[in-house]
Amino acid sequence: MEITVADGKVTKVEVPxxxxxxxxxxxxxxxxxxxxxxxxxxxxxxxxxxxSGATVTSDGYVTSLQSALDQAGI
Known part of the structure; x- marks a missing residue:
């Protein structure tokens, strides 16, 4: 997961x-x-x-997202 942050806001999310x-x-x-x-x-x-119907995907996404947010200091 890659996020782009500008002025303290997430402006772009990529899941390569x-x-x-x-x-x-x-x-x-x-x-x-x-x-x-x-x-x-x-x-x-x-x-x-x-x-709905994508619980495993959603869980993995949220975990990766939180890690990216933490790294970005958000």
Whole structure:
């Protein structure tokens, strides 16, 4: 996970690597990641809603996001 921060706000979120071991993983990530990214930009924190049907993806995303936010000092 990579975040871009400007003036103390998250302006961009990128997930360059996500599980792609099978077609179902790709399908879930293609649906869930854009929602999670938008939630992040709206909330400006890791306190975001999980995506229904993508619990594992959501959990991993939030964990990575919190780590990135901590590193950025947000």
């Amino acid at each position: 690597v996500s599980p792609s071991g099978n077609g179902r993983d790709v399908e879930i990530n293609d649906r869930a990641l854009p929602v999670l990214v938008q939630e992040t930009l709206d909330a400006q924190s890791a306190d975001i809603d999980m995506v």
